[in-house]
Amino acid sequence: MSEKFALRGVVPPVVTPDLPDHTVDVASYERLINRMLDAGVHGLFFLGSTGEVAFANDAHRDQIVREGIRIAAGRVPILVGCIDTETDRVIEHAKRAQELGADGIVVTAPFYALGGLTEIEEHFRIIHDEIDLPIFAYDIPVCVHAKIPWKLAIKLGQDGVIAGVKDSSGDDVNFRYLVQANNKAGHPLSLLTGHEIVVDGAYLSGADGSVPGLANVIPEPYVQQWDAFQAGDWARVKELQDQINEVSHIFDVTSGVVGYAGGVGAFKTALNLMGIIDHDTMPRPVRSLEGANREAIAQVLKDNGLL
Amino acid sequence: MSEKFALRGVVPPVVTPDLPDHTVDVASYERLINRMLDAGVHGLFFLGSTGEVAFANDAHRDQIVREGIRIAAGRVPILVGCIDTETDRVIEHAKRAQELGADGIVVTAPFYALGGLTEIEEHFRIIHDEIDLPIFAYDIPVCVHAKIPWKLAIKLGQDGVIAGVKDSSGDDVNFRYLVQANNKAGHPLSLLTGHEIVVDGAYLSGADGSVPGLANVIPEPYVQQWDAFQAGDWARVKELQDQINEVSHIFDVTSGVVGYAGGVGAFKTALNLMGIIDHDTMPRPVRSLEGANREAIAQVLKDNGLL
Amino acid sequence: MSEKFALRGVVPPVVTPDLPDHTVDVASYERLINRMLDAGVHGLFFLGSTGEVAFANDAHRDQIVREGIRIAAGRVPILVGCIDTETDRVIEHAKRAQELGADGIVVTAPFYALGGLTEIEEHFRIIHDEIDLPIFAYDIPVCVHAKIPWKLAIKLGQDGVIAGVKDSSGDDVNFRYLVQANNKAGHPLSLLTGHEIVVDGAYLSGADGSVPGLANVIPEPYVQQWDAFQAGDWARVKELQDQINEVSHIFDVTSGVVGYAGGVGAFKTALNLMGIIDHDTMPRPVRSLEGANREAIAQVLKDNGLL
């Protein structure tokens, strides 16, 4: 890792395969991670929202990171999600991530207690003061119910507090302003989009990379899309996104499920159907997809030549 | 504690006094708790939203509960907040609360990951299966962004999964339906309102008690109001609420602060001004109220004969 | 009407019975209105949210008000909803209401275009300057997505801009502050609650009256509840609310319908089943309740001796 942690490219948030007893399914984890690294992804993000961070207790979190870093074996930089409600709790996770060998940490705005921009800014400044790892600000209002505005992100970047932003805000206008302001400020931040369905537009705007959950299922097209972006082949960037999005209908062919059950549930069901992970076990209290929902996902995979 | 944990009366969510180093200020904690017990409150709730649960790391949480239970010394039943994102994380806190001597635990709907009623119901059922303590469902959508509907609460009560509800939802219509349905179902639940400004209306509807943060500052009127309710003296119940609400303007005389900084910040500033706690230290990343805000709160206290 | 329009008591928002061709069903309207007046209601509110104001075009709105005022025949004061997006459009409706004989008008915060408190305040001030009728501020964030805070309402009341507030905000804390501040200010405002399920609590807090949609179906208990309030018989106020709320389950026994279809749809279905209105026709694009939903409402009415 360089002095400045200038992460670029495709950095999937890694799904955590579970055994039926809710510990890490290590054999599946190895297949999943090695398949993505073989496809050429440029980094890995453990303990993201996709990686069950909110569900895993501390021992389980440790296992997810330890095994993941062991499997990755230094082939790419590793980000670790340090997700918790407020500053002092995040710092505990950050210290643990550092011990386990993370190259950078991912931190959301504080949540649960109500606050404003003052608290968000102070939160990142304190963590930066106490933790000696690059910090990616994880902008995910749908989970934390607060938005990190581009002006604050740039300020924190210029002050060296944060090294990048992982944008899962769904606010493409804010992201575009952030990219332009970052360029004008000398590019202090690595800007990664988490919106796997519109990566083409984010690349056109000048993003530094993407964090697509769907790359767990189909890593190659995302890597090819990155290469096409680097080559300036925009028709190809768009065409690959169109292909990717056909597979993404695993999210919307299910019924009777909402949120995590339908999102990460679709990933696990697809990966299990494709033989990459051995169980579709979901973290408590979420149930696995079954019956018609499982069949509908299988059909999407067949229609796209993945089964 | 009886077989059925039928908590009734005034159960303040206890403010956690901090030393400047962000550990518990034990001397202040003793004054605060003893003052409320001397006033006659009927229970204490540690590690509520008011009690810094979202800010304290695990060691700090332990200290808050251990010292609180030591000070209370068995005089009233003790509720402990086991607040975390999802099921397995909550269970860790619940086990710790049990070891430390809690009489009941307080658990919110799961948060951070998106879900629906299926996940909320399963969450409480799993915790009930694994933890041998009465569970109070903490309905606080402003923090967890999910609502526990009265029909689900009643179902969980009739099945013996939860022992009560602490309602901080701001949804007085839902609360009233809950009270009526609870009576029709044989009163399986203890129903406590967290809305300190409208306790009179909640009592009229038939609530079993209240969890007023403001009782940290003015415990006596809340106890007197409970006694008036038990005596059926509604004019007095209302009159006391009017007096209480005058003091509650400590929440709205500040400016430039939002959320926790203005809410619990007002409690700490008032308690500090009144000489009950030694420091107005707020948990990171929140700042203490200063200058004109502190003066404005002092003026409210003076206007109400508290300073 | 007195100089100061001090409306007190039960003021139902009148349901608009429709013929199948979506004009006013005058015969049904007469039965509905006369039944409420015979029961002793203290005012009538035409063109509320319940009264189809958002659905009726201008000619239809005129017919609703003209026929309503003719039927009421001066027996009680008449409020007319002048609901439209922004100031100049509201003023057109207000002029028409005045021509048709309204005693007061009901006006929401501006909606559709985004604004803040500055625009809300200016909106009411302009309307007051141009219209010579008492104005009730209609606080209904669920429809207009803006809240009228109690401090602004009091300011507008003290300046003589508004004569009252019809609170459908679901924010019982704000309402209680409003009642207390109104008393301290010399009672410039008539404060009416629109929350038919918790009228007892609103009366205990000191409300001047209620605007219960459910009084279209069961006017007597609301009038009796008002009388009990005036007599200080709080046990009776609460008991009547309990009885009312049993009937209110017509709102939650339906399935597959949301919003207006389930709310005003339940009123029309109940009134039609009870023989008070001849058709359950709903305004376009809303459909009438059918089949199992209609039967479920019939069962609630039977259980409560209304069928």
Place this chain on the structure above:
Amino acid sequence: MSEKFALRGVVPPVVTPDLPDHTVDVASYERLINRMLDAGVHGLFFLGSTGEVAFANDAHRDQIVREGIRIAAGRVPILVGCIDTETDRVIEHAKRAQELGADGIVVTAPFYALGGLTEIEEHFRIIHDEIDLPIFAYDIPVCVHAKIPWKLAIKLGQDGVIAGVKDSSGDDVNFRYLVQANNKAGHPLSLLTGHEIVVDGAYLSGADGSVPGLANVIPEPYVQQWDAFQAGDWARVKELQDQINEVSHIFDVTSGVVGYAGGVGAFKTALNLMGIIDHDTMPRPVRSLEGANREAIAQVLKDNGLL
């Protein structure tokens, strides 16, 4: 206009210049419209959110459309916003638009009354049945608080109910799915983005055009961007967006104003400073930008060579 109203290109929502008496400033309107047509825009949209539709009473709306169509003089297709709460009110506006010579109408999901997808679908179907003009569905949740999902839009397009979508939803994922589904369905819909800051990404995804309010101030770059898109010159499409976005900071250099006052207020202030419109008069109850806010906008214009 062809049988199928296949609108493509840049279709600005036209700002309505006001005289101080709040009627249309016709001389300014002529300069504004002619300047955009001279720059090569491909259509005009009167009575959009930007065009004061929510503020103008019916007589004012008529004047805005009549004068606009007179000035445009058949040079491009004309869309007219028929924005009102529910179906029958929208139909009144649609009939008027037809009489005044609109080529197509723009209709939102119903608002004010609460509903669901059933009501949204029925709303568009009824209007289509009764009005003989192409309908553009205006997806603007920030104003109407309901979202038109891509699956519903495609269904309405395939059934010939709507001719296009004007997307101001801020939901780029939904828009991308809509574009792909539209292509697979044989392109029944003209898909226009209203997000002036990210038009480049929308074009890359395959949008049929844009509806940028900022084109009132700077029409040329948007037309050049469209031409670059048609030529497949993506670097130029992106570069022009970057330039456009620098000007767009007129939205965020103001302070103390929110919503319409800061958005359309910025347009009017800029157009007034540039000498294109004679007054910066805003519709009631909104105030014009003044003092430091006006100066800040002037500075943005100067920095971008527009003043």
